[in-house]
Amino acid sequence: MKDLNCSVVIVGGGPAGLAAAISAKKNGAENVIVIERENRLGGILKQCIHAGFGLQYFGEELTGPEYAEKFAVLAKEAGIEFMLDTTALNIKEKTLVCVNSEGIINIHFGALVLAMGCRERTRANLVIPGSRPAGIYSAGTAQKLINIFGHKVGKEVVILGSGDIGMIMARRLSLNGAKVKAVVEIMPYLAGLVRNKAQCLDDFNIPLLLSHTVVDITGVDRVESVTIAPVDENRRPIMEKAETISCDTLLLSVGLIPENELTRSADVELSSITKGAVVNQYIPSFSS
Numbered sequence: 001m002k003d004l005n006c007s008v009v010i011v012g013g014g015p016a017g018l019a020a021a022i023s024a025k026k027n028g029a030e031n032v033i034v035i036e037r038e039n040r041l042g043g044i045l046k047q048c049i050h051a052g053f054g055l056q057y058f059g060e061e062l063t064g065p066e067y068a069e070k071f072a073v074l075a076k077e078a079g080i081e082f083m084l085d086t087t088a089l090n091i092k093e094k095t096l097v098c099v100n101s102e103g104i105i106n107i108h109f110g111a112l113v114l115a116m117g118c119r120e121r122t123r124a125n126l127v128i129p130g131s132r133p134a135g136i137y138s139a140g141t142a143q144k145l146i147n148i149f150g151h152k153v154g155k156e157v158v159i160l161g162s163g164d165i166g167m168i169m170a171r172r173l174s175l176n177g178a179k180v181k182a183v184v185e186i187m188p189y190l191a192g193l194v195r196n197k198a199q200c201l202d203d204f205n206i207p208l209l210l211s212h213t214v215v216d217i218t219g220v221d222r223v224e225s226v227t228i229a230p231v232d233e234n235r236r237p238i239m240e241k242a243e244t245i246s247c248d249t250l251l252l253s254v255g256l257i258p259e260n261e262l263t264r265s266a267d268v269e270l271s272s273i274t275k276g277a278v279v280n281q282y283i284p285s286f287s288s
């Protein structure tokens, strides 16, 4: 077991954690440590290879990995310390308990910043009926498999959810040689940006079915089809109007949930709206 002391410790080396680390340094924190469980900084943006990042912060249009890299360079130049491949497990009083290949590390801090990002809602969260074959991915998992590991995830795809991640993945899969048969959205309106509908769906002739949902998944080893149905004003499927679409892949892009296990372990008050920590606008002062 190892013990470390620091003014500020930050959990999460994504853009939020890196921005917080740079800001803490600028505002007088002596030693700042960022804890990141992956082997690279940048968080989710490492896999977001589309452009559209950086206009506000860097005044130029960047891809996610470029934006993440620029932030990481700024943070390194500011003298921030990083512990990669290290997972924060628990918070006890003013100690953050972490683990990595060397064992347990207790980090005693003056201030703690929680910037663990979010994870995606899954099929289990939605309770979609049907069999349980291969070929059902969250949009982010598919994005990681394609953009980071260079795999193909499927040939004929249906996407549930019209948020920006779902639409961006519709375009990515099309560019990757797949046929995206439909983007299905339970609400009567688009969840993401109209710009993304134009650039990611309309430009690729991908149909958007509003007020529809997936009511069944069939397939033994691999997905063979999904059944979709329109929904009424109470979002109840109208089964008489259900139709089956043959496909080998279903992508779920149905919302994000904050990574808040650590937040809970520290007894931090959670917002019933965001499910993340309750925050305010006041600027803290740092002490060692």
Ligand SMILES: Cc1cc2nc3c(=O)[nH]c(=O)nc-3n(C[C@H](O)[C@H](O)[C@H](O)COP(=O)(O)OP(=O)(O)OC[C@H]3O[C@@H](n4cnc5c(N)ncnc54)[C@H](O)[C@@H]3O)c2cc1C
Pocket: 011, 012, 013, 014, 015, 016, 017, 035, 036, 037, 038, 042, 043, 044, 045, 048, 086, 087, 088, 089, 115, 116, 117, 118, 119, 120, 139, 140, 141, 143, 165, 168, 256, 259, 262
């Ligand atoms: C699949 C997906 C695609 C997205 N695409 C876009 C997009 O195109 N454009 C956009 O603006 N936003 C996108 N987002 C939203 C995106 O999450 C944010 O814009 C941005 O990444 C948030 O930054 P963050 O630092 O809060 O979180 P993240 O980028 O998620 O970073 C959090 C970091 O914390 C680390 N971490 C978590 N728990 C621990 C722990 N216990 N110990 C150590 N490390 C930990 C994680 O490994 C991760 O590196 C996407 C989100 C997802 C899930």
